[in-house]
Amino acid sequence: MRRVYTGMATLLAGLIAACTAVKAETIRFGGILPLTGPGALIGTAEMRGVQFAVDQANAKGGVRGNQIEVQFEDNQAKPDQSILSFNKLTDLQHVSVIFTGYSGPTLAMAPLATRKKVLLVNAGAQADGLAKASPYLINTLPTIGGEIEVISRWAVGVAGRDDYLKSFAEAGGTIVAQEASQFGQTDFRPALLKIADAKPDVMLVVITAGLLQMAQEYKQLDLKFTVAGTTFFADPSTIADPSSTGFVHTQLRIDAPPDLAAQFKAKYDTDMEFFAKQYYNAAQIILATLDKVLADNKPVTGETMHDALFEIRKFQGLIPLEFKTNTASVPMDINEMRDGKDVLLKEIKLQ
Amino acid sequence: MLALQLLVTGLVTGCALGVVAISFSLVYATTKIFHVAHAGIYTMGGYLAWSLMAWHMPLLLAFLVPVVACTVLGALMQSQLYARLARRRATHLVVLIASLGTLAVIQNIIAAVYTPNILQFPLDWSSRMVAFGPVRLNWTQLLTIVVSVAAYAGTMWFAHRTILGKRIRAVASNPTLADITRLQPQTVYIYVIAIASALVSLPGILVPLDLGLQPYNGVTPLLTATIAMIAGGVGSITGAFVLSVAIAVLQNLSLLVMPGEWSIGVTFFVFVIFMLFRPTGLFAAAR
Numbered sequence: 001m002r003r004v005y006t007g008m009a010t011l012l013a014g015l016i017a018a019c020t021a022v023k024a025e026t027i028r029f030g031g032i033l034p035l036t037g038p039g040a041l042i043g044t045a046e047m048r049g050v051q052f053a054v055d056q057a058n059a060k061g062g063v064r065g066n067q068i069e070v071q072f073e074d075n076q077a078k079p080d081q082s083i084l085s086f087n088k089l090t091d092l093q094h095v096s097v098i099f100t101g102y103s104g105p106t107l108a109m110a111p112l113a114t115r116k117k118v119l120l121v122n123a124g125a126q127a128d129g130l131a132k133a134s135p136y137l138i139n140t141l142p143t144i145g146g147e148i149e150v151i152s153r154w155a156v157g158v159a160g161r162d163d164y165l166k167s168f169a170e171a172g173g174t175i176v177a178q179e180a181s182q183f184g185q186t187d188f189r190p191a192l193l194k195i196a197d198a199k200p201d202v203m204l205v206v207i208t209a210g211l212l213q214m215a216q217e218y219k220q221l222d223l224k225f226t227v228a229g230t231t232f233f234a235d236p237s238t239i240a241d242p243s244s245t246g247f248v249h250t251q252l253r254i255d256a257p258p259d260l261a262a263q264f265k266a267k268y269d270t271d272m273e274f275f276a277k278q279y280y281n282a283a284q285i286i287l288a289t290l291d292k293v294l295a296d297n298k299p300v301t302g303e304t305m306h307d308a309l310f311e312i313r314k315f316q317g318l319i320p321l322e323f324k325t326n327t328a329s330v331p332m333d334i335n336e337m338r339d340g341k342d343v344l345l346k347e348i349k350l351q
Numbered sequence: 352m353l354a355l356q357l358l359v360t361g362l363v364t365g366c367a368l369g370v371v372a373i374s375f376s377l378v379y380a381t382t383k384i385f386h387v388a389h390a391g392i393y394t395m396g397g398y399l400a401w402s403l404m405a406w407h408m409p410l411l412l413a414f415l416v417p418v419v420a421c422t423v424l425g426a427l428m429q430s431q432l433y434a435r436l437a438r439r440r441a442t443h444l445v446v447l448i449a450s451l452g453t454l455a456v457i458q459n460i461i462a463a464v465y466t467p468n469i470l471q472f473p474l475d476w477s478s479r480m481v482a483f484g485p486v487r488l489n490w491t492q493l494l495t496i497v498v499s500v501a502a503y504a505g506t507m508w509f510a511h512r513t514i515l516g517k518r519i520r521a522v523a524s525n526p527t528l529a530d531i532t533r534l535q536p537q538t539v540y541i542y543v544i545a546i547a548s549a550l551v552s553l554p555g556i557l558v559p560l561d562l563g564l565q566p567y568n569g570v571t572p573l574l575t576a577t578i579a580m581i582a583g584g585v586g587s588i589t590g591a592f593v594l595s596v597a598i599a600v601l602q603n604l605s606l607l608v609m610p611g612e613w614s615i616g617v618t619f620f621v622f623v624i625f626m627l628f629r630p631t632g633l634f635a636a637a638r
Contacts, residue, residue: 197353
């Protein structure tokens, strides 16, 4: 009889082990980022940030025993290509979460994310439209409008364009001139001349490429007004150039601990720069959310991930971050470029 | 004051565009090939110069070697691509697609080798300023004006005063007759694209010296230059140059009365209207 019990116990233990083995599976997420073309440099940094976080988690045994895999698709920063990639990842791979970047592609995918209930995670794009594009789109950094509110208050005490007009006016400023620029533009002289002619005290600049050229042309034309900008100003070559001395900008505060940065450098042979940190942080948020979904014994879907993220709401990754809305509140600094360095002027606490 | 500075800035841009336009005009008027890959040669000239300067090559050599390299590349494109297609009686559309493909290959190789980032030339003197009363220009801008005007004058002299120039004009005028009279059009086409490539490498180096290098920055100047060539009269060197300067100056001066985002649209709308009344171009009779 005892032998029968022992046999049954062994069988039961085997069954439990087998069930556990079945349960511990690979959970697949997606990433739609520009890996070729003009956006490739940033897109690759973003991909590395996500992959680095996932590799770390997998090396520690995964999330509750489940290995994580991220399938990346190259959208070349094009909205139409992003739609194709989105459909491929959701229909064929059945992913519940997709990491994305760049405003145009993200805005294009947002309606699909709502319809298919897939969680889109943006940690790099800042167009104002992203804030309300989809309940299934979360932004781990503020929109341009959010940063402009901060710099406007600074700009009047010294601020996308529409938010500047609104925020700067609300803070007591007057807009005397405005000029548009195109992505990739490097000849800013005509626009600078026209703005200079209006004799402003402050010029707010929101460009994602060509900042160094703009700074040099500003210096060459011997202009005197203060130049203010957002986190996009944190370009090392611009900061190092003497022509940018006096430029003021908001800066999202995100730092990697030295050992983490060293591991990243050892793995990819490149520094862990802003976008890599941002996406590493975003991946940590998603992994923490996944942990809660699995702990609650819920299926991993876009819907359960979305709900769990807002239940957790506050995250402490590389930066403290809170989701009161789809767009996270994060701590921010106001910095001034001075003699080749980016110097802290003022700390803005988590709002 | 603002108008004067905008005018001069427009002149600088226009002069550089003018050289792109006369080089493209030479190719198109002679070979009838819509040589889009010309934009790739424009871009390549700048990147080669940047590499040579980064390797501390003497400045003059760093300017001259890319010009020679672009000349050779242009000649190879004609002899190894366009001439082969012509022998197989490829249509204009097929040739255009081949040219577009070549452009894409050049751009992607450049982006792969140099990254898609904006690169700057490691030169201090290029951004030093010279003031002429209220107008401020840097040394690169001054050099651009001088080199561009010299390139225009040189091209005019070459086209009208040399045997090869006259031979090119004869082939452009009537390729069939030129073939019968043993002017060897296919050989002339190689010379033409080689010369045009050397010419386009000049603004290809000078413009990025001032504004930085990007792998995809050759297409916009080429499109504007094409419009200038058509508006100036296909085949007219003077027309292509003058209209390029006019377009650039108009674009700059239009900022006095409208926001910058409208300037390109309005400028080209003016040219569309102009073309309705003079479809052969402003200098069509003055070849």
